[in-house]
Amino acid sequence: MLHLSKSVFIFALACVLSVRSWEPRRQVAKTGGFCPSAVSFRAYAKQDLEYCYEKLNFQKELVQEQAAVCEQTIGNLTQAFTDQVQNCRSLLDDAIESETLLTSQLTKELGKCISANNPELVSIKKSDLIEYSTGTYYISKSFERTNWYMANLFCKNNGMELASVETKEESDFLISMFGGSTDKFWLSGTDLGYENYFYWIGVGILIDPFWYFEVGQPDNANNNENCVQYFVHPDISDATYKWNDANCEEAERFVCEVES
Numbered sequence: 158m159l160h161l162s163k164s165v166f167i168f169a170l171a172c173v174l175s176v177r178s179w180e181p182r183r184q185v186a187k188t189g190g191f192c193p194s195a196v197s198f199r200a201y202a203k204q205d206l207e208y209c210y211e212k213l214n215f216q217k218e219l220v221q222e223q224a225a226v227c228e229q230t231i232g233n234l235t236q237a238f239t240d241q242v243q244n245c246r247s248l249l250d251d252a253i254e255s256e257t258l259l260t261s262q263l264t265k266e267l268g269k270c271i272s273a274n275n276p277e278l279v280s281i282k283k284s285d286l287i288e289y290s291t292g293t294y295y296i297s298k299s300f301e302r303t304n305w306y307m308a309n310l311f312c313k314n315n316g317m318e319l320a321s322v323e324t325k326e327e328s329d330f331l332i333s334m335f336g337g338s339t340d341k342f343w344l345s346g347t348d349l350g351y352e353n354y355f356y357w358i359g360v361g362i363l364i365d366p367f368w369y370f371e372v373g374q375p376d377n378a379n380n381n382e383n384c385v386q387y388f389v390h391p392d393i394s395d396a397t398y399k400w401n402d403a404n405c406e407e408a409e410r411f412v413c414e415v416e417s
């Protein structure tokens with residue numbers, strides 16, 4: 158608009174001063190001679206206005222075009238961002254899943270390590286030893302379960318033997334220490350050396366005369382039971398801890414002893 162009014166002003170001034178040398182910018186103005194009539198003047202002003210509109214329209218289209226590109230860019234960036242978030246989520250999910258898997262594998266391995274393969278890894282704390290008139294005892298913790306052979310090794314590695322139970326008094330004391338559980342506990346009794354002759358190998362004597370097997374035991378079930386454990390018979394109501402011959406390979410808790 159400023160451009161337009163400036164042209165009009167200059168043009169009007171030119172008319173008033175009758176400047177012959179005035180050169181019109183446009184062809185249409187030239188036809189009116191050195192001083193155009195009011196009609197051609199108006200035509201010229203109108204054309205200038207149209208020129209201005211054209212230019213404005215052009216600018217408007219340019220801006221619209223740029224706005225469209227901007228919108229597209231924003232759209233593309235938004236899409237890229239969403240994709241990245243999605244990607245991160247699935248990476249995170251994968252990581253969590255594999256971490257869970259690893260943790261459970263580790264836990265399993267650790268359990269195996271403690272229970273069966275490597276009893277030397279665990280050593281007995283002095284504060285866990287139990288003193289009694291018949292001896293000093295260690296009752297394995299509920300996570301310390303292993304076969305009879307490894308239980309034997311564990312006790313020996315800690316300067317003890319699997320427990321040998323020679324009297325009712327000693328037996329009652331040990332049962333009182335099992336704390337109401339129904340876990341099984343390996344003792345040093347075995348007939349591995351001579352079938353049907355059970356020895357306390359912790360002290361090297363025959364299981365005699367104190368005989369504390371459950372009714373019907375030892376039965377050498379499946380011809381495969383040679384190691385003595387405390388157990389609570391699952392099929393006898395009101396059963397209390399008694400001895401049983403069991404498969405030496407079973408992973409169970411155990412009792413170590415140093416005789417007094």
Ligand SMILES: *[C@@H]1O[C@H](CO)[C@@H](O)[C@H](O)[C@H]1NC(C)=O
Nearest residue numbers: 226227228229230231232233
């Ligand atoms: C937006 O993405 C489309 C498809 O990938 C592409 O053709 C276009 O050039 C992109 N536009 C901008 C402004 O980046």
